[in-house]
Amino acid sequence: MFEYESIAAYHKELKNGSTTCSAVVEFYLQQITRNRHLNAFVEVFELSAREEASRLDKEIAATGHLLPLHGVVIGIKDVLCYKGFRTSASSRMLENFIAPYTASAVQKLLDAGAIIIGTLNCDEFAMGSSNENSCYGPVLNALDNNRVPGGSSGGSAVAVQAKLCMVTLGTDTGGSVRQPADFCGIFGLKPTYGRISRYGLIAYASSFDQIGILANNLPDIGLVLETIAGADEFDSTVADRPVPSYFSNLSGFDADISNNGGKSLEPLKFAYFKEAVEHPSLDPEIKTSLLNYFERLRREGHTVTAVDFSYLDYIVPTYYILTTAEASSNLSRFDGVRYGRREDVKVADLSEFYAHNRSAGFGSEVKRRIMLGSFVLSAGYYDAYFTKAQQVRRELYKQTQLIFKDFDVILSPTAPTTAFRFGEKTDDPIEMYLGDIYTVFANLTGIPAISLPIFWHSNGMPYGLQAMTNRFEELSLLKVSELLVHYKN
Ligand code: GLN
Numbered sequence: 001m002f003e004y005e006s007i008a009a010y011h012k013e014l015k016n017g018s019t020t021c022s023a024v025v026e027f028y029l030q031q032i033t034r035n036r037h038l039n040a041f042v043e044v045f046e047l048s049a050r051e052e053a054s055r056l057d058k059e060i061a062a063t064g065h066l067l068p069l070h071g072v073v074i075g076i077k078d079v080l081c082y083k084g085f086r087t088s089a090s091s092r093m094l095e096n097f098i099a100p101y102t103a104s105a106v107q108k109l110l111d112a113g114a115i116i117i118g119t120l121n122c123d124e125f126a127m128g129s130s131n132e133n134s135c136y137g138p139v140l141n142a143l144d145n146n147r148v149p150g151g152s153s154g155g156s157a158v159a160v161q162a163k164l165c166m167v168t169l170g171t172d173t174g175g176s177v178r179q180p181a182d183f184c185g186i187f188g189l190k191p192t193y194g195r196i197s198r199y200g201l202i203a204y205a206s207s208f209d210q211i212g213i214l215a216n217n218l219p220d221i222g223l224v225l226e227t228i229a230g231a232d233e234f235d236s237t238v239a240d241r242p243v244p245s246y247f248s249n250l251s252g253f254d255a256d257i258s259n260n261g262g263k264s265l266e267p268l269k270f271a272y273f274k275e276a277v278e279h280p281s282l283d284p285e286i287k288t289s290l291l292n293y294f295e296r297l298r299r300e301g302h303t304v305t306a307v308d309f310s311y312l313d314y315i316v317p318t319y320y321i322l323t324t325a326e327a328s329s330n331l332s333r334f335d336g337v338r339y340g341r342r343e344d345v346k347v348a349d350l351s352e353f354y355a356h357n358r359s360a361g362f363g364s365e366v367k368r369r370i371m372l373g374s375f376v377l378s379a380g381y382y383d384a385y386f387t388k389a390q391q392v393r394r395e396l397y398k399q400t401q402l403i404f405k406d407f408d409v410i411l412s413p414t415a416p417t418t419a420f421r422f423g424e425k426t427d428d429p430i431e432m433y434l435g436d437i438y439t440v441f442a443n444l445t446g447i448p449a450i451s452l453p454i455f456w457h458s459n460g461m462p463y464g465l466q467a468m469t470n471r472f473e474e475l476s477l478l479k480v481s482e483l484l485v486h487y488k489n
Pocket residue numbers: 126127128129151152171172173174175176177204323436
């Protein structure tokens with residue numbers, strides 16, 4: 001039986017002939033079938049995955065050469081376009097939408113030899129924290145089927161957690177890669193805003209949305225990141241900065257750790273927000289283990305400093321004002337004229353036509369957000385809400401830059417609790433939103449952030465540590481992450 005460890009280990013096996021891309025694809029197709037009940041996949045591309053695997057096997061036989069992601073089996077969140085396949089944003093609105101082109105990030109994966117095995121279930125239009133808002137029904141956490149996998153990239157997290165593929169792409173507007181990674185016990189990276197092209201990604205809130213990577217180890221994240229990051233003529237919001245080789249730099253750091261008896265060469269300066277660790281919503285057990293972990297870092301020679309951060313309680317409202325405003329605009333195109341579902345009913349006029357299509361196409365959470373967004377943008381309330389929230393965002397950014405003058409890394413919990421049970425928060429949207437308290441900060445400020453699977457709760461569920469560095473410092477974030485994971489024992 002195939003045991004997946006990492007892309008590098010898999011590539012060794014491909015080279016020495018102990019496995020083939022086709023055998024591996026068959027293995028994952030069986031895994032997906034066996035785990036249908038988890039509901040992680042919306043669609044499985046059996047035919048194209050098999051064809052691609054056999055083509056890649058022939059290429060190895062002919063040239064002996066491997067592409068950077070040769071035969072790497074990857075699942076993509078159901079908001080990323082892949083030409084000729086259905087991309088529905090897990091919404092009735094786009095139930096029959098066949099992507100007319102391929103998202104740049106997905107194209108880069110394909111060009112690097114990856115095999116796209118299917119689309120992954122998520123909250124409708126990536127709005128949610130539990131995957132309970134999908135039109136295909138919830139995804140189950142593989143560690144406890146009564147608990148949510150997190151959201152909105154719940155399928156992307158469970159596909160890695162339950163070994164249904166090697167790596168997945170998700171999207172992170174306010175934590176949708178990191179929080180499900182935290183709930184499922186895997187790694188989840190949200191890169192800097194502008195690091196990866198979003199061409200071909202169905203937009204939720206454009207000044208926040210980023211594609212992110214979920215995997216079971218850090219080198220895989222580095223390799224996939226360097227493959228999909230960088231300038232793209234189809235997306236002018238991508239930074240024109242060179243993309244470092246994250247992967248090779250990571251392996252180097254590994255050696256440093258072992259040569260130095262488990263100590264990093266340079267002592268690092270970590271900051272954490274006092275208000276974050278003192279927050280009443282934080283599970284006391286998570287708080288205690290975090291503080292103990294900080295002590296461990298100190299014993300290893302690093303400094304860990306509590307900094308005051310009086311904005312903490314403003315960040316969730318700021319996030320929900322700005323993202324719903326952007327969503328109400330982005331989703332206005334789904335009206336049944338050019339995009340979206342068209343209902344077969346007699347209507348008196350155009351507005352009734354829109355109302356029918358949008359009422360039938362959108363689920364209740366998406367409707368709630370469109371209404372909220374339209375409200376905060378409306379003439380009488382624009383300044384009180386939207387302008388104010390933009391000012392807070394600007395201030396947050398300034399404060400963050402000040403913090404990074406003195407510190408290398410900010411640490412925090414990824415989420416205030418471990419994975420909760422289905423239905424636990426569905427009656428109270430505000431409670432659900434407040435669970436985003438630790439993740440939305442990185443989206444508001446555009447900085448990269450990662451959730452590292454470090455802790456286990458006495459309730460049997462895993463939870464993560466979140467690390468954040470300054471913009472475009474993914475390389476140091478990944479290096480520090482190796483160190484942080486190393487200290488988990
Ligand atoms: N939970 C957040 C929300 O509901 C995050 C969503 C996301 O990152 N796509 O908006």
